[in-house]
Structure formats: C-alpha cells, structure tokens
Amino acid sequence: MGEHYALELEHIKKEYPGVVALKDVSLQLRKGEILALIGENGAGKSTLIKTCSGAVIPTSGTIKVNGKAFSRMSPQLASDNGIAIIYQEFNNVGELSAAENLFLGRPIKKGIVIDRGAMEREAEKVFAELQIKINPKELVKNLSVGYQQMVEIAKAIQQNANILIMDEPSAPLTNKEVQSLFSVIQLLRQKGVSIIYISHRLEEIFQLSDRIEVLRDGEYIKTLITKDSTQDELIKLMVGREMTNKYPEREAHIDRNEVVLELKHVTGNGDRDINLKLYKGEVLGLGGLVGAGRTELAEILFGAAVKQSGQIIFKGQEINPRSPREAIDLGIALVPEDRKRHGALLRISIKHNINMPIYERISRFSVIDVKTENSITEKYRASMGIKTPTTDQLVKNLSGGNQQKVILAKWLAANAELIIFDEPTRGIDVGAKYEIYKLINDLVKEGKTILLISSEMEELIGMSDRILVLCENRISGEVQKEEFFADKIMAYASAVTSDGREEG
Incomplete structure (x- = not known):
C-alpha cells in the first residue's frame, strides 16, 4: 500500500515532561505532491516535522520513507533517505560563499585540497536548474533573505532530496521574493519532489497545495483536498470554533485632549522629517512597503537608533532616549518584529x-x-x-x-504607557492573532497608547483608529478611519498622487 507514498507517519506520539506534544498523529505525503500542514501555534506542526529529520525522537510510532519503516530518524539517516527541511532560521554560514554553503561538511576535493572551482561549477548548475540567479562566489551574508533561502533549497536539491519540508518559508520574505519562492516550488514539484509546506498564510495554502492536513492541540483533525475546501472551513478546523470576526470589536477610548507622543521634524536612522501626534488610548497604524522606514522610526523611539535632529515629545516633555533602557524607564516599550x-x-x-x-x-x-x-x-x-x-x-x-x-x-x-508593536502577528496563526488583537483592545481600554506597524493591509485597517503611511522614509499620507480603503493606503505607500502619477 505504501509504495505510492513518499513519506508516511503512522501513529506518531511525542511526550515531554508534563506535556503531550503529539497524540497519535498520522500523515501521508504522495510522490510529487504539495501537502500543506496547518494548525494554530502549539498544534504540533514543528514537532511533527522534526521527527522526520531526527531533531525529535518520537515516543512511539513509525516513519516510512518510500515504504521503508523506521522507529526513529537521525539527521544522517534522514539525509541518506532524501529528506531535507528548510527551517525558519536558516543554517547558512554568512562568511562562506554560496557554493561553499552548498557543500558544507562535504566539500569537493582534488586530493587533499578543496576544489573551490569544482564546487562553484556544481553550484552554478543547481542554481540554473532552479532558474535562480545567484553568483556562486558571493558571500551568503551579502545575499538578500530570499536568496539565502534559495541557497538552502539548492543545498537540499544538490544532496538529492526528494522529500522537502518547508517551515514558514515565506515569513521573512518580501512579496517579490515570495513569488520567486513559489516559482521554485512549482518547478520542484514538476521534477517529482514531494513537499510538505507549513504556513499560517491561508492564501498561500490555496495557491500552492494539492491537499491540506490540519492539526489541533497535538492531534490529527482532518485531511482535505485544497480545491474543495474554504478558508472558513480551515479556520474552524484549526481553532475548533467558528470565528465570525477576525478583529474583535473595540469601543473608542481616544482622549484627544492628551497627546502622549509628538514628533516634530524627526530625522535619523534613514528617516527624514517625520511629524506625527499620537493620542492617549489610540491605536495609530503605521503603514508602508517593506523598507519604507517604519521599523527605523520604532528604533529611534525605543533608543535603539540615534535621532539626528528634530524633537520627540513624550507626555509633554522633550526626550531623547539614547538606549532601550532609557526608553523603558520613560515608559516606552517595543514588541519587535523578530521576537526570537x-x-x-x-x-x-x-x-x-x-x-x-x-x-x-x-x-x-x-x-x-x-x-x-x-x-x-x-x-x-x-x-x-x-x-x-x-x-x-x-x-x-x-x-x-x-x-x-x-x-x-x-x-x-x-508599566509601559506607549507600546510599539512591530509586525505583532507575523508567523502567528489565526486563533492566536485574535487573542493578540483582544489584548491590544484591552490595553487601550486601560489607557495605554499603541503604535502599530503592520505589513498586513487587512490587519492595519482592522485594528487602527487612524493610519499614517510611510514611503521612502517619509510620511506620505494620513488616513482617517472613515477613509480606510486598501487602494488609498497603497497609493500613499507607493507615493502615487490622486491622478495616478508617481511622486518624485
């Protein structure tokens, strides 16, 4: 029966002291298919895939690779059987070239001397096969995040992986890089590679996968055919309940008589001439494209980057935090994009x-x-x-x-009074997102003030009282709640004027 499956996990159980991480979970990956694995944070997805690589030893259960049964894997055994995992944190070495990373731990040698030329030629072949343009001689630290990820994928293919497991691969990528990733994934499928794709972005699941397996609280829930399922159905299966609203209702708690934060012509950390006011009890959204200068502004406010000129007025007093410790003592907190x-x-x-x-x-x-x-x-x-x-x-x-x-x-x-959230729900499932949103609502109800940076348009619109948009390190527009339309925000983010021309 197992001959047409590339990978089968049968009745996998994993126990830790005080916690059962996986309870009798099974999975079947067909040859040449893309199987999406979804579930809330803590559902057991990462633990399950780590049993395939040998990073986690199951308490009980069987792992079958192309019909061959194992009670446990080791990293070497997984590699020998064609299994490779692309984790969220890459395993590249920045100081080595792209080619050297492909052959890390198993270099091509001419006698006892490493043959860099041969490694570069082989790397060039793999990159060409994947239709990606990377100079094999380039140091990995100089590559974009998207290309660093491509080096990881190329490494797996060069090692003859025919089962590729990808854990939130699109999370750190720009939209353009995501599309390049999807092209490579489709190419790999055409070459017969079987792929398990983990993502919290349901739109990606529908775009890429053939089937979807849902886990909840460490248990197998259901496997669906992607084209026959809906987002609402997946959300209900993941969270165990229907979610009629993605964003909890919030009463207005804004005190327009109390300006908590005011910036006057602030320049620094790449940003230029930033002016804004943030009121007590307000959730001020900060929109813009990746690299627009939003995180850079947060770093200035949190004392992690230097302000060159302008004024920061916090609770009526001019401040100039020179370190995060100073900002924390003043009552300013940052929940950063990269929480790890x-x-x-x-x-x-x-x-x-x-x-x-x-x-x-x-x-x-x-x-x-x-x-x-x-x-x-x-x-x-x-x-x-x-x-x-x-x-x-x-x-x-x-x-x-x-x-x-x-x-x-x-x-x-x-006891922070101003809390800056930088991409607060990145890499978090739909149920946990709702809980974070409720916490934000509770905070403003208690009189806290929120600066919300988000690249998710729906989140920005769903959670903000007002939105400021940055483009090329300047504020390009302000949008009131009654004007919250995605096209208007995107126009400001792209610095497009009302007649459709790009500014500047």
Whole structure:
C-alpha cells in the first residue's frame, strides 16, 4: 500500500515532561505532491516535522520513507533517505560563499585540497536548474533573505532530496521574493519532489497545495483536498470554533485632549522629517512597503537608533532616549518584529522574561523578592492567557503566539504607557492573532497608547483608529478611519498622487 507514498507517519506520539506534544498523529505525503500542514501555534506542526529529520525522537510510532519503516530518524539517516527541511532560521554560514554553503561538511576535493572551482561549477548548475540567479562566489551574508533561502533549497536539491519540508518559508520574505519562492516550488514539484509546506498564510495554502492536513492541540483533525475546501472551513478546523470576526470589536477610548507622543521634524536612522501626534488610548497604524522606514522610526523611539535632529515629545516633555533602557524607564516599550532575536530571551524561563525589566524594582540589597516575582508572573500568565504547564518553562519551548504574549507581559509589568508593536502577528496563526488583537483592545481600554506597524493591509485597517503611511522614509499620507480603503493606503505607500502619477 505504501509504495505510492513518499513519506508516511503512522501513529506518531511525542511526550515531554508534563506535556503531550503529539497524540497519535498520522500523515501521508504522495510522490510529487504539495501537502500543506496547518494548525494554530502549539498544534504540533514543528514537532511533527522534526521527527522526520531526527531533531525529535518520537515516543512511539513509525516513519516510512518510500515504504521503508523506521522507529526513529537521525539527521544522517534522514539525509541518506532524501529528506531535507528548510527551517525558519536558516543554517547558512554568512562568511562562506554560496557554493561553499552548498557543500558544507562535504566539500569537493582534488586530493587533499578543496576544489573551490569544482564546487562553484556544481553550484552554478543547481542554481540554473532552479532558474535562480545567484553568483556562486558571493558571500551568503551579502545575499538578500530570499536568496539565502534559495541557497538552502539548492543545498537540499544538490544532496538529492526528494522529500522537502518547508517551515514558514515565506515569513521573512518580501512579496517579490515570495513569488520567486513559489516559482521554485512549482518547478520542484514538476521534477517529482514531494513537499510538505507549513504556513499560517491561508492564501498561500490555496495557491500552492494539492491537499491540506490540519492539526489541533497535538492531534490529527482532518485531511482535505485544497480545491474543495474554504478558508472558513480551515479556520474552524484549526481553532475548533467558528470565528465570525477576525478583529474583535473595540469601543473608542481616544482622549484627544492628551497627546502622549509628538514628533516634530524627526530625522535619523534613514528617516527624514517625520511629524506625527499620537493620542492617549489610540491605536495609530503605521503603514508602508517593506523598507519604507517604519521599523527605523520604532528604533529611534525605543533608543535603539540615534535621532539626528528634530524633537520627540513624550507626555509633554522633550526626550531623547539614547538606549532601550532609557526608553523603558520613560515608559516606552517595543514588541519587535523578530521576537526570537530581539524580543524574548528564549533560553530562560517565562518567569525571568516577564520580570527582567523590573528586577531592580522588586529587589532589596540585590536580593529578589521571590514572592513578588511569583505573584507578578502569575498575574500576567493568567491575564494574558499564556499556555504553559509551568512558568519555569523555557520561552523557546512555547508557540509563537505564547512567546509574543510573554514579551507583552514583560512590558506591562514594566508599566509601559506607549507600546510599539512591530509586525505583532507575523508567523502567528489565526486563533492566536485574535487573542493578540483582544489584548491590544484591552490595553487601550486601560489607557495605554499603541503604535502599530503592520505589513498586513487587512490587519492595519482592522485594528487602527487612524493610519499614517510611510514611503521612502517619509510620511506620505494620513488616513482617517472613515477613509480606510486598501487602494488609498497603497497609493500613499507607493507615493502615487490622486491622478495616478508617481511622486518624485
């Protein structure tokens, strides 16, 4: 029966102390198909695919590759059987060339000397086969994120992978890079490669996949034929309930008499002449294309980048934060785009992450008040709905949505009044997104003020009270709620005037 399947996972179970990550999950990947694997954060997707690579050893179950059965895999065994995984965090070495990365750990040699010329010629062949233009001699650190990912894919194909598993491959890419990725994926399918594609972006699932497998809370739910399913059906299967609204209702809590943040002609970190006002209880959306200067502005406000000129007025006082520590002490917090690198300390506990900004405050003579530490942790675990068996759990073991909640809890514990969200729901599933949106609504209800940076047009429109749009590091337009139309926002983002001409 298994001969027409490239990969079969049968009754996979994985237990950790206090947690069952996978409960009797099965999966069948046909030869030459694209199977989408979807589910909320914490559904078990990453754990399941790691059993295929040997990164996770299943407690029980069977892994079959082209009909050959294994109780467990190792990285070498997976590679020998043609399995490759493209993780969200790439395994490239930036200081080596694209060709050297393709042959990492198994260089072509002429005698005892590494034959770089031969590696570059072979790399050129693989890049040509995938129809991607990369100079094999170029250092990987100089390549765009999209091309770095292509090097990872080329490495897998060069190693004769016929089963390719891709974990959120489009998350760090620009729209143009995503389309290039899709072209390569379709090319690989035509060559007979079987692909498991994990993504939270349902529109991608419908564009690419043949079938869809849904997981929820570590359990197999259903497999669907993509062309016969709908987004609403998938959302219901993923979250276990119908979601009639993607964005929770919010009453207006804006106090127009209190300007929390005002920028006057602020220039720095690439941005130029930024002017804005942000009112108490407001969610101000910051729109624009990738590279427009939104994150750069957030970095200035958070003291992570230098302001060259202009004024930042916070709660009526001119400020000039020269470090994140200064910004935090003033009451400004940043929930960054890359939560794994800049937001949470992954290798320490939830408890220590939440209390990190306030340890000085809750300590006496350098001794932490453990009772206060525990009560603060428990308060935010409960109010934020952080799913964990214990707050001593390391943050790296949490789902993306729960990691985001820990970061937010940290800033609430620090009593931040202005919270900057930079792409708050990137890589987070639809159910966890809704929870983050509810938390944002709760924050403004409590009198907090939000600066929301998002590249998702629907999110920007659904959550903002007002939207400012940046283009080429300047503010190109302001849109009031009654004027929230995608085409108008995109026109400002592209610096297109009302008669259709590009400005500048």
